[in-house]
Amino acid sequence: VAIARSLCMNPKVMLFDEPTSALDPEMVREVLDVMVELAEEGMTMLCVTHEMGFAKEVADRVIFMDAGEIIEENNPVDFF
Helix, strand or coil: CHHHHHHCCCCCEEEEECCCCCCCHHHHHHHHHHHHHHHHCCCEEEEECCCHHHHHHHCCCEEEEECCEEEEEECHHHHC
């Protein structure tokens, strides 16, 4: 619902902070599918996630941070 509400504002960029936390597995897949569709449509997204498989699948860049510092930044193929 929150994603749909945000899309009504026609944003250029969307920020996601753990969008799948506390969701059951079926809902996780639905949220990730929506994000994949947005990416395919050209939506710029910044996503904080622990879903490494998802990050590898859809990210253009992966940034690993610790205590506010960038530890590693790379394309998904080289990162993983």
